[in-house]
């Protein structure tokens with residue numbers, strides 16, 4: 001078995017980490033990059049598959065060289081064997097289409113064709129959920145989405161999955177597909193390790209990876225457009241049919257009150273604060 | 286919705302060991318060395334995180350197995366200081382008479398080391414995991430075994446839970462495996478219940494019960510922080526030396542039992558072990574009895590001015606004389622260590638860990654032998670035979686005690702002994718015995734210790750009279766102030782299983798369950814932050830006193846399984862209290 005999980009670095013949207021400019025645009029340079037939180041569903045599915053069926057677990061991402069650390073994070077959390085980064089200036093500003101082409105090409109370049117590719121539910125920044133299905137479409141492989149349970153039959157070369165079908169009522173359907181195939185896990189997917197054997201394998205993997213993740217660079221392969229033999233006209237900005245015409249910033253709540261900063265060490269300033277507060281001490285505003 | 290395991294077959298291992306204390310570790314290491322595919326299931330987040338001991342681990346010369354023999358490097362990596370000096374202190378008020386019992390302690394002792402269980406058990410677990418992993422098994426933490434898997438006469442395998450209230454007797458059918466909270470059922474050819482004093486497996490098999498307070502002790506202790514240098518200076522020892530001190534007399538309000546103090550590398554273990562029936566009878570607040578020891582002026586020389594308690598903990602201790610099951614097996618299941626009541630109180634000296642180690646290794650050996658003869662089903666009988674042949678059962682249930690107790694544990698003899706001792710004649714006898722050196726010898730005699738009747742006389746009256754007649758007044762004043770119960774609970778780490786209490790109070794009347802309010806080590810009369818409380822409720826216009834339970838601060842000692850009317854279980858894997866010292 002060889003599985004590849006697609007992951008993406010996204011800006012860290014947590015309070016205190018993210019930074020916007022005056023116009024409300026994200027300042028990528030000042031915002032740390034972290035693993036797309038929604039990719040954890042894909043990674044957990046991949047890990048469960050590795051625990052149950054063994055084999056190689058690779059993680060692939062497209063992005064700037066700095067994404068290597070994001071991949072290192074993924075290596076630690078799912079005990080990945082290998083990391084692949086598709087990175088090059090020509091690839092910058094790709095839309096989901098150009099990204100999909102690049103990733104599909106990267107998947108084809110692997111020495112061992114993956115049996116399963118796990119793609120994230122959607123990303124925390126773009127929120128399109130397109131990249132995985134589009135890459136799959138490029139490769140002409142089947143794709144199963146909204147997966148909540150997975151069973152691989154290696155002898156048959158098939159994957160069977162339970163998927164959530166959301167409609168007026170929630171339904172669960174079971175589908176089967178030949179491998180290689182794409183799998184998009186639903187956030188409802190909960191990996192379960194209900195046998196001692198699985199838990200012991202997990203324990204082995206954890207011990208093995210602890211060392212490996214320390215030097216994750218050594219397990220990282222970086223490919224640029226030349227390695228991938230991609231024509232710059234079909235990738236990056238030039239290859240992106242989608243134009244983001246404008247991004248509407250979420251308007252800031254207008255400030256209704258004026259604030260004055262006072263240094264707590266400044267005695268006069270503090271006295272003013274106390275006076276101001278004293279005026280309201282009776283309960284008026 | 287669960288991911289599918291699309292098969293009904295149970296996972297199978299040759300051996301399943303439940304619990305990674307000294308008993309489980311010894312069993313698993315021995316099984317693995319003999320090539321038996323062994324899986325070890327431990328409920329704590331980490332091995333040792335659920336365990337409490339005093340504790341001195343003994344390597345007895347007469348024992349067929351010792352822990353460093355089974356797990357080389359044990360003394361170097363898992364233990365604290367060796368015991369190089371051993372004293373017993375008889376206390377009456379501020380008068381103390383001390384005997385050096387080092388020589389008695391050294392008899393049949395190859396070595397004895399102080400240990401802290403978190404460090405000890407987690408070190409053992411790593412070794413055991415390495416050994417068992419090579420057999421295709423391994424050690425898992427965070428997994429709680431919650432029952433036995435049985436096969437009925439028609440070959441149907443199903444879980445049997447003694448508390449499930451099914452129509453048919455849940456104990457029908459052959460034991461073929463275990464059921465777990467976190468895992469699917471596991472079948473095995475050999476099942477070692479090394480799950481400690483509150484063994485749910487022993488009870489599910491009907492091999493032990495939780496009925497009689499007389500069969501148990503309760504241990505309560507504090508781990509006190511103290512830099513190694515300070516220990517060396519205050520006890521007058523070197524880094525590679527250690528001391529053990531025992532305490533008895535009138536400082537415990539007449540509760541039968543005694544105290545201990547052991548030196549670790551950079552901490553002290555100080556605690557008490559009392560007969561549970563005596564705690565109940567005296568309605569003793571056990572945390573106060575710990576404070577009585579901690580604040581006794583005798584301890585001032587060692588505790589100094591600053592008292593920093595790292596951890597407060599408690600656990601039941603079986604009294605093998607009464608509780609050890611002489612035939613601790615049924616079918617493929619064997620009981621090892623505390624689970625089978627194999628905890629020997631040799632007078633004030635407590636030996637549980639060493640016997641758990643021996644029993645674990647003997648059980649493993651019995652299975653290996655049975656398997657090699659093609660009769661794995663005979664492992665249990667062979668184990669029982671080995672316990673007998675190696676003299677373990679004779680230590681656990683000594684004949685001498687059975688005879689002596691018949692004579693010495695009735696009211697008439699006790700009253701007689703008490704009156705005689707307290708008479709001028711008795712007191713003169715005590716003085717004469719001391720002059721002749723007999724008292725020191727007696728305290729050092731394991732032979733006499735095993736005969737000691739479980740009455741007030743040896744625990745309270747005799748030590749008190751010795752101290753009154755022969756003792757000297759302690760000069761020091763104590764200045765330390767132990768933490769309150771609320772502070773002690775506040776310092777402990779809990780991962781509460783919210784909405785899933787592991788103990789359920791079956792009968793909330795004061796008659797049935799009121800004893801827990803004082804006997805529970807994290808509850809006290811008038812204290813609202815503990816597990817057990819007595820409350821007044823209005824019913825039909827009448828006022829009624831009832832007992833209520835909140836399991837959040839529970840330290841899982843097991844006391845209320847016996848002294849109150851409860852459905853008692855351990856929390857699920859990884860849940861509940863987490864001891865960092867033990």
Ligand SMILES: Cc1cc2nc3c(=O)[nH]c(=O)nc-3n(C[C@H](O)[C@H](O)[C@H](O)COP(=O)(O)OP(=O)(O)OC[C@H]3O[C@@H](n4cnc5c(N)ncnc54)[C@H](O)[C@@H]3O)c2cc1C
Pocket residue numbers: 303304305306307308309326327328329332333335336337338339340341342343428429430431479480481482484485503504505506556557558599600601602621622623624627628635636637638639641855
């Ligand atoms: C205060 C005190 C002082 C003591 N002093 C001494 C002393 O000085 N010397 C001495 O030798 N002995 C002493 N003892 C006794 C000694 O601690 C025990 O006899 C010894 O720990 C027994 O070992 P064991 O392996 O049988 O059980 P334990 O050490 O109790 O180990 C049982 C293990 O099983 C696990 N477990 C329990 N239930 C389950 C389940 N359902 N599923 C999975 N895992 C489970 C527990 O988490 C634990 O790790 C003392 C005890 C106390 C409380």
Ligand code: SF4
Pocket residue numbers: 788801804805806807808816817836838839840841842843844845846
């Ligand atoms: S509630 Fe019961 S088991 Fe828990 S600490 Fe109190 S007496 Fe011990």
